[in-house]
Amino acid sequence: MIATRLDLARVRAARRDINPMFLDTPLYECDALGRELGCTVSIKLETANPVRCFKARGTELVAGLLTGQGRTAVVCASAGNLGQALAWSGRRRGLDVTVVATRRAPAAKLDRIRALGAELLLVDGDFETARERAAEVARERGIRLVEDSLDLETCEGAATIGLELAEAGSSADTVLIALGGGAMATGVGYVLKTLAPDVEVICVQPHGAPAMTRSWRERRVVTTDSTDTIADGVAGRFPIPEVLDDLLAVADDAVLVSEASIVAGMRLLLHHAGLVVEPSAALGVAAILEDRERFAGRHVATIICGGNVDLDAYDRWVRG
Known part of the structure; x- marks a missing residue:
């Protein structure tokens, strides 16, 4: 085992x-x-x-769990792909999705996050800065923070x-x-x-x-x-x-x-x-x-x- x-x-x-x-x-x-x-x-x-x-394999589980718990909002930090996937899975289940990303992230990924209906918050710095800001947003709004790899x-x-x-x-x-x-x-x-x-x-x-x-x-x-x-x-x-x-x-x-x-x-x-x-x-x-x-x-x-x-x-x- x-x-x-x-x-x-x-x-x-x-x-x-x-x-x-x-x-x-x-x-x-x-x-x-x-x-x-x-x-x-x-x-x-x-x-x-x-x-x-591949990220939607995980966000499908996250979004399904949250809607089953009666939650309505979620936030994550993303280099781009997790944010797209969470936005896609969340929109199909009526979740308000917020994605925190760095301004350095590829524009194509940021554009897709917006197109999928998520709120996109941009920060200066790198991905670790985005992780810190996403945790702050979760605390401020009282919503679930999705932490890739930890969750x-x-x-x-x-x-x-x-x-x-x-x-x-x-x-x-x-x-x-x-x-x-x-x-x-x-x-x-x-x-x-x-x-x-x-x-x-x-x-x-x-x-x-x-x-x-x-x-x-x-x-x-x-x-x-x-x-x-x-x-x-x-x-x-x-x-x-x-x-x-x-x-x-x-x-x-x-x-x-x-x-x-x-x-x-x-x-x-x-x-x-x-x-x-x-x-x-x-x-x-x-x-x-x-x-x-x-x-x-x-x-x-x-x-x-x-x-x-x-x-x-x-x-x-x-x-x-």
Whole structure:
């Protein structure tokens, strides 16, 4: 039994509460990408949905729980994707959703949050500043604060991706997971280590936002003073102790990759898979690029976790 905060029965039950459009996402071998990388590559595509990312698996659980409790409002801090997902799930259930984000967040993500009907509060600073402001809003208004990765709903919603990987009968021996706050890494990792313990779980983070990876390596919370990465979706500085404990129980390795490799991964996903992805979604491919020998001849699955990107920035990265 894997000792984490997650529960397999709850993860299985979660599928009944998540809108089916976010479930059973495509999983397929991408031969062209595999030939380029020297290994078999399977893609788990989490972008073909209304919010273009995996986050709604968790926000569907949060919104359903809140409406069941008779609550009418909720607030979260977001780098962009959680805010979109919470706005989508909340609007369908009549919740007033407030999202706190940094002014540095990609304009495309901020525009989508507004378009989905949420109140958007912008702050100067980075994501940690947004987290502090969201907590203040929750106290001032007496409403529920959704904390990504700390709240089990966000982890167990993401864990349903792991169920789909395990139940697909894939021959993948390694799964590469983008690591930010840890909801997806702990959720997917927990299910795989419970149902398919021989599958290697590798988490991937940028060198410019290494806090959770350093914490995993040192087995204690390690914070950083700043972040410097185009992968805004994983750019946190303060790991959550409870999430780190879960990650220590389920991750086999945590690696850091360069910005150049992230951009190269985005290019490969466009050219060989026809996918426009945000930088965080290219972390798995970046990890293979930086250690081809490690993955040579293996079957690797990578989760394409988001496709919300400013097209001007994307064009500069991919064509530059």
